Amino acid sequence: MTAEFDFPPPDGLFSSLSSREDTLAFDVIRTGSKESFHFSGALIVYCLNAVEEAAREAVRNARAPIVINLTAVTRLDTAGALLVNLIAEDAQKRGKTCEIISDNGSHRNLLQASRLISREQDAERADAKACFFLRFLNAVGLAVCRQINFLGRLIGFMGHFLFIAAGLLFRPRLMRWTSLFFHVEQTGIRAVPIVSLLTFLIGMVVAYMGAEQLSRFAGAQIFAVKLLEVTILREMAVLITAIVVAGRSSSSFTAQIGAMVANGEVAAMLSMGLEPNTLLVAPRVLALLISLPMLVLVADLSALSGGAVAIWYTMGMSINTFISELHAVAELRNFTVGLAKTPFFAVVIGLIGCFQGLQATSRAESVGFLTTISVVQAIFLIILLDALFAIFFTALGV
Amino acid sequence: MDEALPIADVSASSSSEAIIRLHRVDNRFNTLVVHENLDLDIRKGEILGIIGGSGTGKSILLRTILGLHHASAGEIFVMGVNMNTASEEKKKRIRKQWGVLFQDGALFSSLTVGENIAFPLREFTSVSKSMREAISLMKLDLVGLPLSAYDLYPGELSGGMKKRAGLARALALDPAILLLDEPTAGLDPLGAADFDRLLLGLRAGLGLTVCMVTHDLDSLHAVCDRVAVLAEKRIYAVDSIANLLHVKHPWIQEYFTGPRGRMASHARGLAALCQWEHSGADQR
Numbered sequence: 239m240t241a242e243f244d245f246p247p248p249d250g251l252f253s254s255l256s257s258r259e260d261t262l263a264f265d266v267i268r269t270g271s272k273e274s275f276h277f278s279g280a281l282i283v284y285c286l287n288a289v290e291e292a293a294r295e296a297v298r299n300a301r302a303p304i305v306i307n308l309t310a311v312t313r314l315d316t317a318g319a320l321l322v323n324l325i326a327e328d329a330q331k332r333g334k335t336c337e338i339i340s341d342n343g344s345h346r347n348l349l350q351a352s353r354l355i356s357r358e359q360d361a362e363r364a365d366a367k368a369c370f371f372l373r374f375l376n377a378v379g380l381a382v383c384r385q386i387n388f389l390g391r392l393i394g395f396m397g398h399f400l401f402i403a404a405g406l407l408f409r410p411r412l413m414r415w416t417s418l419f420f421h422v423e424q425t426g427i428r429a430v431p432i433v434s435l436l437t438f439l440i441g442m443v444v445a446y447m448g449a450e451q452l453s454r455f456a457g458a459q460i461f462a463v464k465l466l467e468v469t470i471l472r473e474m475a476v477l478i479t480a481i482v483v484a485g486r487s488s489s490s491f492t493a494q495i496g497a498m499v500a501n502g503e504v505a506a507m508l509s510m511g512l513e514p515n516t517l518l519v520a521p522r523v524l525a526l527l528i529s530l531p532m533l534v535l536v537a538d539l540s541a542l543s544g545g546a547v548a549i550w551y552t553m554g555m556s557i558n559t560f561i562s563e564l565h566a567v568a569e570l571r572n573f574t575v576g577l578a579k580t581p582f583f584a585v586v587i588g589l590i591g592c593f594q595g596l597q598a599t600s601r602a603e604s605v606g607f608l609t610t611i612s613v614v615q616a617i618f619l620i621i622l623l624d625a626l627f628a629i630f631f632t633a634l635g636v
Numbered sequence: 637m638d639e640a641l642p643i644a645d646v647s648a649s650s651s652s653e654a655i656i657r658l659h660r661v662d663n664r665f666n667t668l669v670v671h672e673n674l675d676l677d678i679r680k681g682e683i684l685g686i687i688g689g690s691g692t693g694k695s696i697l698l699r700t701i702l703g704l705h706h707a708s709a710g711e712i713f714v715m716g717v718n719m720n721t722a723s724e725e726k727k728k729r730i731r732k733q734w735g736v737l738f739q740d741g742a743l744f745s746s747l748t749v750g751e752n753i754a755f756p757l758r759e760f761t762s763v764s765k766s767m768r769e770a771i772s773l774m775k776l777d778l779v780g781l782p783l784s785a786y787d788l789y790p791g792e793l794s795g796g797m798k799k800r801a802g803l804a805r806a807l808a809l810d811p812a813i814l815l816l817d818e819p820t821a822g823l824d825p826l827g828a829a830d831f832d833r834l835l836l837g838l839r840a841g842l843g844l845t846v847c848m849v850t851h852d853l854d855s856l857h858a859v860c861d862r863v864a865v866l867a868e869k870r871i872y873a874v875d876s877i878a879n880l881l882h883v884k885h886p887w888i889q890e891y892f893t894g895p896r897g898r899m900a901s902h903a904r905g906l907a908a909l910c911q912w913e914h915s916g917a918d919q920r
Binding site: 347 | 767773790
């Protein structure tokens with residue numbers, strides 16, 4: 239079968255393939271009153287590095303008119319021709335006459351076609367020479383301005399969103415219900431396994447650590463349940479859930495909307511007189527407002543069951559005793575304080591995700607950058623808000 | 637191959653000058669047969685256009701030649717090397733011998749235009765940095781981009797400039813073969829005409845072999861030596877446009893003698909006439 243389709247390489251084609259075997263030599267021969275630069279072999283881009291330095295050196299040292307002799311060159315490409323032209327120009331700059339000899343017509347054409355393009359140094363390079371301190375100040379100032387600018391735009395975006403959301407309250411017909419429920423599923427229901435697993439483990443860790451420390455005091459072990467209840471319901475469940483959702487949904491919002499911006503879909507929407515805030519942002523943020531409290535409920539339950547398992551394992555307390563113990567010590571306000579934080583977190587996650595998505599440009603990597611930024615900012619703001627809430631609720635005495 | 641009949645067996649034709657040869661290539665996607673028993677020779681030094689209706693697999697054909705898509709059956713020879721059986725080493729050397737321009741340029745978006753052009757030089761050769769810059773500036777000039785484009789990122793370029801920059805990158809290593817996917821699509825008529833002239837100039841200067849998938853009738857008339865028609869799952873005919881006009885296939889007839897086809901050939905006739913008159917005037 240293969241013999242039948244035997245396909246001999248055409249003459250001269252295969253030789254042009256052998257880039258490794260090609261050799262190039264450069265010699266300076268002094269004949270009478272002239273210096274002859276003699277190239278022989280393949281003057282092609284793969285071989286240039288062998289002679290480039292030597293040739294430039296030779297031009298610098300030349301004392302007589304130069305003749306570049308290409309008669310022994312077997313192959314020439316544009317890069318090789320460019321090198322020859324560079325040498326010739328260099329020689330002329332140094333006030334030496336230079337002549338190129340070639341007996342090959344196509345080589346001469348190439349030499350003519352391979353033009354030297356010079357380009358003046360750009361202004362940025364001069365800028366780099368400014369003193370270090372000034373550049374440092376400049377960088378700091380720029381960073382601060384950028385952050386202030388970002389904050390301003392984010393607040394503006396939030397205002398616009400709230401305006402749209404209020405409008406939707408009065409005219410629910412305008413709400414994209416399909417989109418809303420799709421995002422409730424995506425951000426809520428699909429996050430249940432990961433959220434419940436993580437909070438189960440956190441609940442175990444908190445209960446285990448508490449029981450371990452409290453076991454030093456006789457009879458104090460019972461407070462492990464109280465400790466678990468406060469830590470989980472007030473802080474941990476809601477924080478872990480918000481961080482997981484920020485990682486999952488904030489990034490996916492940025493990626494989805496960013497891809498749409500890069501693809502011109504948002505521009506198409508705007509040109510039709512549609513508002514991306516209504517079509518894209520509102521369903522996502524409202525979906526998070528619905529799904530995050532529900533996720534926190536799931537997280538509370540699974541973290542408490544994780545704690546129950548750990549307490550049963552370390553202290554031998556049965557599940558029934560744990561439940562009645564929990565009933566005795568639990569306070570509703572811990573649960574409501576935890577839940578009260580979720581709408582704020584939901585808005586932060588949703589707005590940051592959508593806002594960063596809308597910042598995308600047509601540059602392909604911009605979406606990638608923005609996705610990272612949106613997750614980092616969302617998690618940062620969640621933890622910051624949580625700290626503020628802790629102070630706030632303590633001051634209120636709840 | 638002179639007679640414009642559907643070609644049953646291209647391998648019978650003069651093979652000595654074929655730089656790329658496809659032999660009985662099949663492309664199947666599950667039950668969908670895109671190509672069946674496809675034969676095509678691309679001769680050294682020619683500019684070959686590939687045309688075909690939507691969904692006839694023009695881009696798949698190009699990707700098959702490039703090895704980005706593995707053909708279901710058949711053999712592909714590039715410069716006499718069987719790309720199915722050749723060692724990875726040999727295939728790498730073949731890949732350095734062709735330059736490819738993808739439809740939207742496929743420039744690396746994190747690099748400037750200059751860095752994009754210098755990229756193959758940096759990867760495959762050991763020329764010095766200053767020489768790399770000189771070479772990339774030369775290529776930039778060669779494809780007709782202004783110097784100011786050198787430091788721009790692909791995102792900052794217009795569609796036509798992206799194509800030119802992509803071409804400059806494809807030409808960076810002075811390839812023997814240039815494969816182009818719709819090089820003039822999305823260019824304005826003047827830009828497309830410029831591109832045609834550029835291709836002809838490159839072919840004349842560098843002895844390139846060019847294979848282009850195109851829909852641009854003007855471009856076909858202006859630059860292609862031969863045109864391969866993809867129809868009925870194979871290369872139905874490959875010949876000069878003048879000869880293709882005699883092929884009795886409804887799609888080919890419609891393509892070249894439909895309103896736009898007529899206009900393009902008419903325009904070419906006019907251009908030739910103008911040129912003839914011009915040169916006549918010069919002689920006088």
